[in-house]
Amino acid sequence: QVQLVESGGGVVQPGTSLRLSCAASGITFSAYAMHWVRQPPGKGPEWVAVISYDGRSKFYADSVKGRFTISRDNSKNTLYLQMNSLRDDDTAVFYCVTSSAPDFWGQGTLVTVSS
Amino acid sequence: QSALTQPPSASGSPGQSVTISCTGTSSDVGGYNYVSWYQQHPGKAPKLMIYEVTKRPSGVPDRFSGSKSGNTASLTVSGLQAEDEADYYCSSYAGGNNVFGTGTKVTVL
Numbered sequence: 001q002v003q004l005v006e007s008g009g010g011v012v013q014p015g016t017s018l019r020l021s022c023a024a025s026g027i028t029f030s031a032y033a034m035h036w037v038r039q040p041p042g043k044g045p046e047w048v049a050v051i052s053y054d055g056r057s058k059f060y061a062d063s064v065k066g067r068f069t070i071s072r073d074n075s076k077n078t079l080y081l082q083m084n085s086l087r088d089d090d091t092a093v094f095y096c097v098t099s100s101a102p103d104f105w106g107q108g109t110l111v112t113v114s115s
Numbered sequence: 116q117s118a119l120t121q122p123p124s125a126s127g128s129p130g131q132s133v134t135i136s137c138t139g140t141s142s143d144v145g146g147y148n149y150v151s152w153y154q155q156h157p158g159k160a161p162k163l164m165i166y167e168v169t170k171r172p173s174g175v176p177d178r179f180s181g182s183k184s185g186n187t188a189s190l191t192v193s194g195l196q197a198e199d200e201a202d203y204y205c206s207s208y209a210g211g212n213n214v215f216g217t218g219t220k221v222t223v224l
Contacts, residue, residue: 035213044118044204045153045161047213059211062116095160102172103151105160 002026002104004096009109016086022079022096022106030054030074033099036081038092039108046092049081050099064090086113119144119205119216126222127195135219137188137205145186149208152181152190154201161204165190197223 008020022034036048049060049070058070069082079096093108120138127133137144137152144150150168153161163172165181168188178193188207192199200223205216 037213037215039161044202044218045206045215047116047206047215050212061212101170102163102166105163107160 002098004098004104004106006094006096006106006109009094009111011112011114012086013115014087014113017082017084018086018111020081020083020094020109020111022081024077024079024096024098027098027100027104029072029077034070034072034079035097035099036068036070036079037095037097037105038090038111039095040089040092045095048094051079083111086111088113116209116212116214119207119214121203121205121216121219123217124220124222126224127192128224129195129197131195132191132193133195133221134189134191135203135205135221137190137207137216139186139188139207139209139214141186143207143209143214144183144188144205146210147208148183150181150183150188151206152179152188153204153206154199155204156201164203192221195223199223 003025005023035050039045051070067085071080091113095108096106098104125133152165155161164179168183169181180191203219
């Protein structure tokens with residue numbers, strides 16, 4: 001049974017940083033590319049970033065490019081999202097998602113950016 | 116990276132069918148057979164209902180079906196049930212990134 005557990009969310013002030021983690025189990029983590037997807041309160045999901053299975057290729061949404069960094073540690077079956085220069089409009093539930101067919105989602109972690 | 120266009124709302128009575136459209140471009144929906152549909156109930160994570168345009172994950176009722184024509188994908192829910200009332204989002208691969216739809220609220224009358 002695939003399980004993805006996000007952590008690291010919380011309330012932070014604008015301009016600060018936060019690192020999210022996603023621990024995977026029940027899958028061969030190192031075989032799959034992984035995504036981060038976020039969903040602002042009351043709005044639809046927004047794709048954030050993707051990383052290849054080996055970590056060599058990364059792509060970002062324009063809205064986070066230069067501020068967010070996706071990474072992974074296959075030895076720990078863990079995906080990361082380093083978020084810097086956080087803004088009010090980064091407030092959202094962040095989900096990690098497998099790039100598989102079918103895909104699997106975690107339950108999400110809430111990031112609130114507010115002064 | 117513009118969002119895919121969905122109608123804001125759709126509705127039907129129990130037992131009826133409802134179809135939701137998802138319109139993109141040749142760079143996303145029209146260019147790849149990687150369209151997915153998600154169902155989301157309030158306070159819950161999105162649940163995958165359709166992937167690769169027409170495929171259903173294990174456990175998803177066959178009342179849910181997907182199709183695509185050109186730059187527009189569609190989700191049809193047949194034999195509507197009360198528990199189908201939810202928000203529905205499409206998503207498409209767009210060459211290096213993914214894009215989601217604007218979302219459709221389905222109401223069971």
